[in-house]
Amino acid sequence: MLEQLTNAQLIEIANEFGTPVYVYHAEKIEQQLAELQQAFAGCKAKFFYACKALTNINILKLVNQLGANLDCVSINEVKLGLKAGFDAKRILFTPNCVDFAEIDEAKGLGVNLNIDNISILEQFGNRYGNSYPVCIRLNPHIMAGGNYKISTGHIDSKFGISIHQLRHIERIIKSANLHVNGLHMHTGSEIKDIEVFLRGLEVMFDIATHFPQIEFIDLGSGFKVPYQQDDVATDVRALGEKVAEAFKVYEQETGRKLEVWFEPGKYLVSEAGYFVVKANVIKQTTATVFVGVNSGFNHLIRPMFYDAFHRIENISNPQGPERIYTVVGNICETDTFAWDRKINEVREGDYLVFYNAGAYGFEMSSNFNSRLKPAEVLVKDGKTHLIRKRDAFEDLLKNQVEVAF
CATH class of the missing domain: 3.20.20.10 (Alanine racemase)
Known part of the structure; x- marks a missing residue:
């Protein structure tokens, strides 16, 4: 069985390309297709x-x-x-x-x-x-x-x-x-x-x-x-x-x-995909401890759209004590990724990874709240390739036509 990308690899990619970022593992796609062909x-x-x-x-x-x-x-x-x-x-x-x-x-x-x-x-x-x-x-x-x-x-x-x-x-x-x-x-x-x-x-x-x-x-x-x-x-x-x-x-x-x-x-691309985000804030209320990340359902809509489950891990502090968090996004809408999830202690600035993010992740993303779409990175033969640049502010205006009133 092919090993998944390591925490160190994902952190290196996050540091180089920023977050949020989608990461795809080429060899995992190849493995999935080979399994079907053999089956x-x-x-x-x-x-x-x-x-x-x-x-x-x-x-x-x-x-x-x-x-x-x-x-x-x-x-x-x-x-x-x-x-x-x-x-x-x-x-x-x-x-x-x-x-x-x-x-x-x-x-x-x-x-x-x-x-x-x-x-x-x-x-x-x-x-x-x-x-x-x-x-x-x-x-x-x-x-x-x-x-x-x-x-x-x-x-x-x-x-x-x-x-x-x-x-x-x-x-x-x-x-x-x-x-x-x-x-x-x-x-x-x-x-x-x-x-x-x-x-x-x-x-x-x-x-x-x-x-x-x-x-x-x-x-x-x-x-x-x-x-x-x-x-x-x-x-x-x-x-x-x-x-x-x-x-x-x-x-x-x-x-x-x-x-x-x-x-x-x-089947071919889901397990090949990782979505890496950064913890912006840890917010404790009377009932819940929230991890607020620098993303939302504008980047990964599946949990809110049809209750999809994505395993979430803290790759910056993988040995930290487990605590219970509700992971939410930063857009002005209810955008809960996970309720009451056990995750190794999260500190502000830590990187979290969502697994099984290759299918219907970036593909269903949007610019809701005028937020920018993330970058996409492909890892093939151990080498990292940027395959989509992160949106820039100008991209929000690209197809808008300003008129004089």
């Missing part, structure tokens, strides 16, 4: 990095060098992927609720298209017929994953075309002579129980009988990574074995050899 070696599997987790161009270049493909949810993510060197055929475009012009543009760029809306499917078929293959995203009506806000396969989800609309899909395909080359589903994030994937696969195999031209089934992702010391992660090796066996049986029964696609995002 699914028994079947014809392809992995598309869900880049909405972290789109820094250097991370995209690294993932490309490692041989993974790319999953994009906006046309600009597609363009970033192409700029990072991905071949168009290694990019999957899976948007939702977009204008047809975005689908049109993606087609013009030559990427794989994944359509999750009856209306868009019909428009595409009427315009292009069978001249360009498409994948169809289905909603399997499977409730899975962690927080309800990040579950995407249930009946109330905006994602995908309901499996109960199969007849409607078939009518559109027949009338427009559409070429459907794949079926897709994604039930959500943080899926511990591998049976969720297998139930979804059964649904997809059943529906695949209606689509004789498909070449792959895409099971999305949702692999859980551990956040706490004793947290349970998705057993990808066990899942890989069962998926391989299921595809083998399907081939024997139907004579069809299909690929299986996955779109890991958080």
Whole structure:
């Protein structure tokens, strides 16, 4: 198992680049991808990095060098992927609720298209017929994953075309002579129980009988990574074995050899990320001892957005006595990172690190309260690389247009 970055390394980075700062460990991303590749070696599997987790161009270049493909949810993510060197055929475009012009543009760029809306499917078929293959995203009506806000396969989800609309899909395909080359589903994030994937696969195999031209089934992702010391992660090796066996049986029964696609995002980059902040103040009230840090949900929104847990350690005083703190930010809003958390004694000026900060950390950051976005740093082969400069004051005004009144 690859060792995590040391306290000394993180402190050195904090001293050199200032705080708050996001730090990413390249070799950890490589290790996570290798684990998936080994786990699914028994079947014809392809992995598309869900880049909405972290789109820094250097991370995209690294993932490309490692041989993974790319999953994009906006046309600009597609363009970033192409700029990072991905071949168009290694990019999957899976948007939702977009204008047809975005689908049109993606087609013009030559990427794989994944359509999750009856209306868009019909428009595409009427315009292009069978001249360009498409994948169809289905909603399997499977409730899975962690927080309800990040579950995407249930009946109330905006994602995908309901499996109960199969007849409607078939009518559109027949009338427009559409070429459907794949079926897709994604039930959500943080899926511990591998049976969720297998139930979804059964649904997809059943529906695949209606689509004789498909070449792959895409099971999305949702692999859980551990956040706490004793947290349970998705057993990808066990899942890989069962998926391989299921595809083998399907081939024997139907004579069809299909690929299986996955779109890991958080799984690849979450554990590779560290968020280092500085303790500004220690504030004791009648009920609580607060550690007020030089950040807030403008930099890391996950704990406030959907109660995400991030392990927090004091890397400046790792041997200090444990005390109970509530860790909060410095913006004018309730921005609590952690309630009643045991942390080695924190002094003003100490550096704290948030673990599992690689996914949806910087990517969901903002300039709320007119505060500046942090720097990003990549550690590769033991060398430290600045991959995004910290915002400057001028960046707050960059796209504002001053007018005379």
